[in-house]
Amino acid sequence: MAWVSAHLTVLAFWxxxxxxxxxxxxxxxxRNPVASALWLVVTLFQLAALFVVLDxxxxxxxxxxxxxxxxxxxxxxxxxxxxxGQGGPHDFKSAIGLGVGxxxxxxxxLQLSVLRHLEPPAAIALxxxxxxxxxxxxxxxxxxxxxxxxxxxxxxxxxxxxxLAAIVxxxxxxxxxx
Amino acid sequence: xxxxxxxxxxxVLFTIGVAGVLxxxxxxxxxxxxxxxxNAVNLTFVAFAQRLGVAGQIFVFFVMAVAxxxxxxxxxxxxxxxxxxxxxxxxxxxxLKG
Numbered sequence: 001m002a003w004v005s006a007h008l009t010v011l012a013f014w015x016x017x018x019x020x021x022x023x024x025x026x027x028x029x030x031r032n033p034v035a036s037a038l039w040l041v042v043t044l045f046q047l048a049a050l051f052v053v054l055d056x057x058x059x060x061x062x063x064x065x066x067x068x069x070x071x072x073x074x075x076x077x078x079x080x081x082x083x084x085g086q087g088g089p090h091d092f093k094s095a096i097g098l099g100v101g102x103x104x105x106x107x108x109x110l111q112l113s114v115l116r117h118l119e120p121p122a123a124i125a126l127x128x129x130x131x132x133x134x135x136x137x138x139x140x141x142x143x144x145x146x147x148x149x150x151x152x153x154x155x156x157x158x159x160x161x162x163x164l165a166a167i168v169x170x171x172x173x174x175x176x177x178x
Numbered sequence: 179x180x181x182x183x184x185x186x187x188x189x190v191l192f193t194i195g196v197a198g199v200l201x202x203x204x205x206x207x208x209x210x211x212x213x214x215x216x217n218a219v220n221l222t223f224v225a226f227a228q229r230l231g232v233a234g235q236i237f238v239f240f241v242m243a244v245a246x247x248x249x250x251x252x253x254x255x256x257x258x259x260x261x262x263x264x265x266x267x268x269x270x271x272x273x274l275k276g
Contacts, residue, residue: 006179013180017187024191024214028198033206040210043191047217054184056224056235063220066242071213071249078253079206082260090267093201101200105193112189116182120229128179131228144235152236159243166247173254 013053020046031091033079037072044068055131057140184225191218205256205266209249216245 020043027039044067051060079085092098119125135143148156195218198211220238227234260266 010180013183017183021187021190021194024194027214028194028202028207028211033204036207036210040214043214044217047221050184050187050221051224054180054221054224055228056238059220059224059235059238062239062242066246067213067217071246074249074253075206075210078256081257082206082266084204084206084266088204088267090269091202091204091207093203093269098201101197104200105197108196109189109193112193113186115185115189118182118185120181120226125229126231131232134232143232144239147232148236148239155240159240162247163243166250170250170254173251173258 009053013050016046016049016053020050032086033084034076037075037079040075041068041072044072055135057135058144179228181225181229184221188218188221188225191215191221203268205259205268205271206253208268209252209256213245213249216241
């Protein structure tokens, strides 16, 4: 039974990962900004599913609420406000720009491909299943919340300061006479 | 489990985001590509959190807060630029070009 469930997990992982990569490609290549935004929403949902596969259920919920919900609505709202529903003729760079971009992207992918063989040092790595055991003990939210309000309390409070600064900045930038 | 595949998927998503920033000219689409890059990094954090403890998940929490702030300010900047120049095409915004 455990064997079947482990294989189903791996299968689910690759399905979600495949859809995420395809929809991310669609997001980058669509001319219409609204289509781009909606493909990005698909990618974000797939990432939320991947978070569930990787034992981060609370973050998966946050991903759907904050990213796919709030942030993408903000993007769509601005697209609507500026009436950018039609892609323009100059949405992509010229042939030279496309070529340079493709070459740089391939180089970056080659550099990042070493990550595939990365293993955390055995001295600090947790045994397999440690995260699931901790979640069974503290609860899905408690696993994240306990350290967040304990060891990471000051960074958490500074985050509120950052958000306040962002609100003030956005209001100032949106004022008519700038 | 699944650490290597997660990092590979994250690398591919990050590269797609970088390619988008390099080849697109629409400021809003470039912003969306930046969000895609942030999400690829989040996937790396979550994958490592499974092996190295919950701190990685807490970092994702902070990355989400920073991304929300960045989106709010960035889109306000796009709106301000649009009011000045009637376009969000970055090819036309070349004040700093030598």
